[in-house]
Amino acid sequence: MRVMVIGASGAIGTRLVPQLTGRGHEVIGTFRSPGNVERVRASGARPVVLDLLDPGAVRRAVLEIRPEAIIHEATALAGRGFSRKLDRTFAETNRLRTEGTDALLAAAREAGTRRFIAQSFAPYRYARQGGMAKTEDDPLDPAPPAGAHETNAAMAHLDQAVSDAGGIALRYGGFYGATGDQLARLVRKRRFPLIGDGGGVTSWIHLDDAAAATVLALEDGRPGIYNITDDEPAPVREWLPVLAEALGAGPPRRVPSWLARLIMGGVMVMMTEARGASNAKARRELGWTPRYPSWRQGFAAAYRPQEAVAV
Numbered sequence: 619m620r621v622m623v624i625g626a627s628g629a630i631g632t633r634l635v636p637q638l639t640g641r642g643h644e645v646i647g648t649f650r651s652p653g654n655v656e657r658v659r660a661s662g663a664r665p666v667v668l669d670l671l672d673p674g675a676v677r678r679a680v681l682e683i684r685p686e687a688i689i690h691e692a693t694a695l696a697g698r699g700f701s702r703k704l705d706r707t708f709a710e711t712n713r714l715r716t717e718g719t720d721a722l723l724a725a726a727r728e729a730g731t732r733r734f735i736a737q738s739f740a741p742y743r744y745a746r747q748g749g750m751a752k753t754e755d756d757p758l759d760p761a762p763p764a765g766a767h768e769t770n771a772a773m774a775h776l777d778q779a780v781s782d783a784g785g786i787a788l789r790y791g792g793f794y795g796a797t798g799d800q801l802a803r804l805v806r807k808r809r810f811p812l813i814g815d816g817g818g819v820t821s822w823i824h825l826d827d828a829a830a831a832t833v834l835a836l837e838d839g840r841p842g843i844y845n846i847t848d849d850e851p852a853p854v855r856e857w858l859p860v861l862a863e864a865l866g867a868g869p870p871r872r873v874p875s876w877l878a879r880l881i882m883g884g885v886m887v888m889m890t891e892a893r894g895a896s897n898a899k900a901r902r903e904l905g906w907t908p909r910y911p912s913w914r915q916g917f918a919a920a921y922r923p924q925e926a927v928a929v
């Protein structure tokens with residue numbers, strides 16, 4: 619297929635492009651920062667610079683390339699610190715997920731593009747009650763924490779718009795495997811504490827596994843939503859010490875819930891109440907088997923110094 623990957627220079631894009639070309643697909647990789655042209659070319663894609671927030675440019679690019687498939691992997695999180703105002707950190711990413719998705723869908727319709735896949739997110743979104751591993755049919759959090767409303771709404775918009783258009787929204791787990799990632803930086807500096815009992819559950823995914831599932835979704839996925847997460851959603855108190863060890867950091871500090879609430883506000887419930895996601899549908903329908911079924915092996919493999927990949 620002729621596939622247009624939006625965000626080809628990013629953490630997932632750079633893993634995805636070689637897997638697509640390895641399966642015989644022709645890839646056009648878009649990026650925004652001019653300095654990334656060689657990175658995209660080296661990954662095996664034909665590089666095209668494109669600002670997803672410019673709907674006219676999106677339309678022109680898609681009509682010119684006439685891709686058979688579009689995969690939207692653009693986010694804008696690099697270098698942005700996390701705070702109690704998650705919506706501020708995610709403001710541009712939220713626009714990429716709403717305006718960007720809408721512009722791509724409109725252009726795809728006009729160009730006759732048959733397949734459409736977009737990056738969504740699984741952790742911290744499902745209702746914070748009941749079972750710990752939610753399926754795609756389980757309800758989302760009806761009352762997201764203050765400071766995260768716009769971010770949750772943007773993801774919901776993407777899920778809905780893409781599904782309605784007959785495309786596929788991939789609710790990835792938390793990505794890991796990039797040495798430059800913000801979480802690894804914080805954990806190395808012991809600035810990612812264990813809050814309260816650390817009972818909030820996170821679902822993770824190694825970037826290579828996320829890319830592999832994306833290729834399968836492109837080739838065989840049915841319209842709708844898939845959780846692309848590993849087999850072991852786990853509470854922070856379990857995965858954080860393992861991550862710290864994999865990174866060669868000291869053990870995480872502890873912060874009581876009341877203090878965390880003062881500092882972080884409502885978003886701290888992600889660390890104490892969140893639910894994870896089940897990957898059963900992706901395993902069943904896509905025939906996908908993660909190479910790293912648990913973050914237990916994945917963190918160790920991803921952050922071994924000789925295997926770490928800078929993005």
Ligand SMILES: NC(=O)c1ccc[n+]([C@@H]2O[C@H](COP(=O)([O-])OP(=O)(O)OC[C@H]3O[C@@H](n4cnc5c(N)ncnc54)[C@H](OP(=O)(O)O)[C@@H]3O)[C@@H](O)[C@H]2O)c1
Binds near residue numbers: 625796
């Ligand atoms: N599921 C998850 O856990 C998850 C999801 C997203 C990101 N992250 C993490 O967050 C870190 C930083 O991520 P990031 O958001 O900077 O993502 P990234 O994956 O490093 O890059 C995002 C991609 O989107 C492109 N992009 C950004 N703004 C754009 C725009 N206006 N128009 C078109 N393309 C645009 C970027 O292009 P240029 O680089 O050329 O500007 C890049 O190709 C990474 O370590 C990543 O793993 C995690």
